[in-house]
Amino acid sequence: MIVDATLISYDFMTDFNGPSRHFPQPFYPAGIYDEDKVQNKGPESTEYPNLALPCSLRDAQGDIIPEGYYMVALSYDRKYLELYQSNILRAKVKVIKVVEQMYTKEELDEETEIIGRLRKAQMNKKLKKIRKAEEDLVAFKEKTAANTYAEIEDSGQGYYILKYNCNGKKATGIIQK
DSSP, X not given: OOOOHHHHHHHHHHOTTXXXXXXXXXXXXXXXXXXXXXXXXXXXXXXXXXXXXXXXXXXXXXOEEOSEEEEEEEOTXXXXXXXXXXXXXXXXXXXXXXXXXXXXXXXXXXXXXXXXXXXXXXXXXXXXXXHHHHHHHHHHHHHHTTTOEEEXXXXXXXXXXXXXXXXXXXXXXXXXX
């Protein structure tokens, strides 16, 4: 077997990042890193709940998260609760529990009936019925999203519990004091 040593030496000579590129960190400590600041705009939707943080918190690096109002969103991979202030990511909280709720049978029946009316009106090109079905669909979405909230509780044991409920997803995160 012949091995081209020039290729191997070239790979190690040009790898300025060292082994960290090949062996990523196995965990994500609390705080905001430079790579997190690349995404400096929050989610576009306004349906996420707001959280009134009652006291300032300190993360593992000693950075302070000041008290104030934050928008809370569950990350796409469902591993973090992200706190946004003025659409800028301020903190990430590790999620320990995620529960996705399904609609009840009555809610599913109501939604399928509204969508059926909307599709039938679109096929027949009836503008008044299309508008009415769209209004009903928006009202249904608002009714099901009415129980959206984010709250923080003091456990009394050295950590805070962050509870999140939005769009049928419930998440719980822990913030150490």
